[in-house]
Amino acid sequence: MRMATSSTRLMILGVVSWMQPVHGYDVRRELLSWNADKWAKIQPGSIYHALKKMTDEGLLEETGTEQVDGRPERTSYQITPRGRDVFESMLRQQWWEINPAMDPFAAAFVFLPGLPRKEAAAALRHRARMLRVTAQGFVDMNDTGRSDVNKPAYVKWLFELWIARSEGEIAWCERIADLIESGAPYMPERVDHPEGWSEFARRTGEKLPVGESDFEQ
Amino acid sequence: MRMATSSTRLMILGVVSWMQPVHGYDVRRELLSWNADKWAKIQPGSIYHALKKMTDEGLLEETGTEQVDGRPERTSYQITPRGRDVFESMLRQQWWEINPAMDPFAAAFVFLPGLPRKEAAAALRHRARMLRVTAQGFVDMNDTGRSDVNKPAYVKWLFELWIARSEGEIAWCERIADLIESGAPYMPERVDHPEGWSEFARRTGEKLPVGESDFEQ
DNA sequence: TCAGGGCGACTCAAATTTGAGTATTACGCT
DNA sequence: AGCGTAATACTCAAATTTGAGTCGCCCTGA
Numbered sequence: 001m002r003m004a005t006s007s008t009r010l011m012i013l014g015v016v017s018w019m020q021p022v023h024g025y026d027v028r029r030e031l032l033s034w035n036a037d038k039w040a041k042i043q044p045g046s047i048y049h050a051l052k053k054m055t056d057e058g059l060l061e062e063t064g065t066e067q068v069d070g071r072p073e074r075t076s077y078q079i080t081p082r083g084r085d086v087f088e089s090m091l092r093q094q095w096w097e098i099n100p101a102m103d104p105f106a107a108a109f110v111f112l113p114g115l116p117r118k119e120a121a122a123a124l125r126h127r128a129r130m131l132r133v134t135a136q137g138f139v140d141m142n143d144t145g146r147s148d149v150n151k152p153a154y155v156k157w158l159f160e161l162w163i164a165r166s167e168g169e170i171a172w173c174e175r176i177a178d179l180i181e182s183g184a185p186y187m188p189e190r191v192d193h194p195e196g197w198s199e200f201a202r203r204t205g206e207k208l209p210v211g212e213s214d215f216e217q
Numbered sequence: 218m219r220m221a222t223s224s225t226r227l228m229i230l231g232v233v234s235w236m237q238p239v240h241g242y243d244v245r246r247e248l249l250s251w252n253a254d255k256w257a258k259i260q261p262g263s264i265y266h267a268l269k270k271m272t273d274e275g276l277l278e279e280t281g282t283e284q285v286d287g288r289p290e291r292t293s294y295q296i297t298p299r300g301r302d303v304f305e306s307m308l309r310q311q312w313w314e315i316n317p318a319m320d321p322f323a324a325a326f327v328f329l330p331g332l333p334r335k336e337a338a339a340a341l342r343h344r345a346r347m348l349r350v351t352a353q354g355f356v357d358m359n360d361t362g363r364s365d366v367n368k369p370a371y372v373k374w375l376f377e378l379w380i381a382r383s384e385g386e387i388a389w390c391e392r393i394a395d396l397i398e399s400g401a402p403y404m405p406e407r408v409d410h411p412e413g414w415s416e417f418a419r420r421t422g423e424k425l426p427v428g429e430s431d432f433e434q
Numbered sequence: 435t436c437a438g439g440g441c442g443a444c445t446c447a448a449a450t451t452t453g454a455g456t457a458t459t460a461c462g463c464t
Numbered sequence: 465a466g467c468g469t470a471a472t473a474c475t476c477a478a479a480t481t482t483g484a485g486t487c488g489c490c491c492t493g494a
Contacts, residue, residue: 007324008451014328018417025473034327041319046451048474053450074473087331088420094325095332095340098347102258103318106378107224108311110251111231112371114304115312123312130315154329154403157393161323164385172381176374186371200235203305225481242443263481265444270480291443 005090007040012050013059013079013087020078021063024048034155051077059083113186113201121177128173135166222307224257229267230276230296230304237295238280241265251372268294276300330403330418338394345390352383 015027022030028044036042054060060083063076079087105127112120138159186206232244245261253259271277277300280293296304322344329337355376403423 006450007319007321010321011324011327014331017331018328023473028473036324039317039319040324041451043452045453045475049450091325091328091331092336092340094321095337096343098344098351099321100256101318101320101322102224102256104224104227104311104316105318106375107228107253107257108308109375109378110228110372111308114231114234114308119309120312123309126313127315134315155327157396158323158326160393161326161386161389164389165382166385168381168383168385169378172378176377179374223480240443245443258481260482262445262483266480 005093007094008042008046008050009054010087010090010094011036011040011042012047013054013083013090016051016060016077017079017084017087021076022078023074023076024051025074027051054083059086112180113204113206116204117180117183117206121181124173124177124180128170128177131166131170131173135163135170138163222310224311225259225263225267226271227304227307227311228253228257228259229264230271230300230307233268233277233294234296234301234304238293239295240291240293241268242291244268271300276303329397330421330423333421334397334400334423338397341390341394341397345387345394348383348387348390352380352387355380 011031012027015030016022019026019030024047028047031037031040031042031047032044037044051060055062055077058080060077061080063078065073065075067073115123142156142159228248229244232247233239236243236247241264245264248254248257248259248264249261254261268277272279272294275297277294278297280295282290282292332340358376
């Protein structure tokens, strides 16, 4: 049995273990209240699948179904001993291993030459501003104690992690924006794919360091 | 037509646009050489699907199939004008919008009380060490110029972004490890789900701030 | 000379994720 | 009194991702 450690499974197992017995809708609401759809990519739809799957695998078990008023029937789950073991081992794995967070901005940054220098620099400064605003928002939330009293206090620490990372990134954005504006070269001295590169960058007016750019003539 | 901006599509469109005409295997190798399977979660398998899908959508077109020696036949692709437009608009979207990177560690940190304090602190210090080593690796790669000459020079800048973020995170790890060791409380003064909480944390020996923990007499 | 491993280039079934749909009740508002 | 909207609790088809499988050539070493 594969027993992959995906964030989805970890979070759902964890929430069930914390709130059991729970039904799918409660798990969903809890995760949404953590904004987990944004930072953990958990869409409501996948929760029900995961609950059923893990029940099949013996990590969860149904505690029965109930019907309140005329509302839809709902199935509640609780964790099994085996589920608890698996949860703990997945948890340890995530705590002890470094899993590079996949970052859509990195994916886009790789194509820097696809944008005109002016726009790239502007976008980076905009990013710095946005990060500052977001970080400040976290700071305020932590300071004013406006955070939900029922939520664990250490979510505050999680916010502080995001703030810490943001600070480094903000400085980086400004510095790279400066570099780009000052015309720092994108390519190394010798290029191997000048055609591909020139075709790619044609629209942005980027100049090649070598190769006399043999298109356009 | 939905035209979702996923990193996968962005990266594949970008690589095709840069190296065209290309066949799937080349795209795959290029992306693997960027370690994109790690930080962008692009498995070889999804590349062929994306190529076909985008061809159906008119963003790419086949430039024919060739057969070298007795090797398998391969299909080459190039980008269409519409594909180029879509690529640029997806690229802009990723450059101008902030998409919180989904972070498996955050998903695990949320369950902090699932680990004994000693272990949590140790894991955080371990994480700090690992981040330091990785960051130092990037620094060395950038300094010694050992990076591949054919790769764009600005991947160096991308490494610097990871270094910048790591620095903030390293400090955070140490600070939070101290906090955890010093017994800083996890929960706010008033708790709403004491049962769930206590059951969840029972194994770690965590104490509740309130509720006289009515299990275990 | 020939077995074994690796590379080139996909293919394909199975697992998972997405997001829209469904059906009923409650609730506010004019 | 009636209407639109939101909440409750899922269900389900379609899209996507995963990762193992395939199949023949080439190379290396015994």
